[in-house]
Amino acid sequence: MRRLFIFAAVIAVLVGLVGLVLIRPKRVDQTLLDGVTPDHERGEVVFYAAGCASCHSAPSAAGEELLELAGGRRFETEFGTFIAPNISSDPVAGIGSWSALDLANALFHGTGPEGQHYFPAFPYTSYSNMTAEDVASLHAFLATLPAVATESFPHEVGFPFNIRRGLGGWKLLYLEPGWVVEGDLTDQQIQGRYLVEALGHCAECHTPRNGLGGLKRDLWLAGAPNPGGKGRIPGLTADQLDWSEADIAEYLKSGFTPDYDSAGGEMVEVIENTSRLSDNERFAIAAYLKAVPVPPIEPSSE
Structure with a gap:
């Protein structure tokens, strides 16, 4: 009986470890961007086609202010309220310190620079079909936009949806690159x-x-x-x-x-x-x- 218990415990630990591996945040291989030359004009097209300002500009922004990607817009859902973050070129409050690879990780896998899962309110389930060239070009264009020092607000999401590790399981089910x-x-x-x-x-x-x-x-x-x-x-x-x-x-x-x-x-x-x-x-x-x-x-x- 004792051996059976130990065996079951070992199996449970192994299953748990396999599960942790499966739901860990995924990253892009650097070679994907090797040799890719950003095109600033194409980056501007991607910026508008992807609707970046529609989510990440300030709630009352208009005209040229739409290029100041300070965040702050609130998106209410049945899972909680998601607040768009600052993605301006500010290196501290925004994403000015991000590399093109960091942006690719976010767009393709919903993974942040520190290895955290992003909530799918950020539509990486769609952006995962972008080309590497467009990611690099968008990164180059974003770097030319104004830096805004506004701090991002935390999302207002309650338990259990606030457990980001669980998003790895969600991605296994619903992050399906392909047409x-x-x-x-x-x-x-x-x-x-x-x-x-x-x-x-x-x-x-x-x-x-x-x-x-x-x-x-x-x-x-x-x-x-x-x-x-x-x-x-x-x-x-x-x-x-x-x-x-x-x-x-x-x-x-x-x-x-x-x-x-x-x-x-x-x-x-x-x-x-x-x-x-x-x-x-x-x-x-x-x-x-x-x-x-x-x-x-x-x-x-x-």
Whole structure:
């Protein structure tokens, strides 16, 4: 009996150690960035396509203030309230001391410079599909933006969601690099897929989530409840968005719908970003959205 107990204890310890290894924060191999030359102009495109200022500028920022990435915006969810951190070029309060590799670790694996897990309110589940070239270029562009000494506020997340080690298990389940919409896509649709699924992280709002906060990929872009509890975020699939590609591209440029209505709510800031993209990029987004499969079940039955 004593031997059986010891054997069971050893097995439990081994299982625990294996579990700790599996959920440890992952890092990018330095060789991924070897030989990559940052492109400042491309970095600016990535900055706007990825919507960095929409989350990390100050809550009341407007105009040029949107480039002062002091953080402080609050995002309420059923798991708690997440407060966007300072990602300005300040080396102490912001991320001015980060290397391109540090940024790659955050974007690809949700891992901080000190080896901590980031909460997926930071959409690394989408950014994990970025190219190394775009990460290096974004890092170079961020370094040119103003340094702001504002300290970041801690997230307001209660037990058990505040246990960051547990996020390693969440990542095993839901951090799935790779494309959702595949098949015989045109070059334009492939470009749009990169802008929507990776940089624009559109699914983070327009796709419903399960009880653990993982995206329901079988309902990709089918619409979702508003995390703030008010209303519903609309679907972007063809059965719900019957606009033409030209209509979609124009909306992303001017904010005007085919019915001459205008964008409201958080889409105002999204369009602030997409309006800075090229016409080709906006039409690529529209072409991709037309290629997204209509979900097999009604979004209302999620």
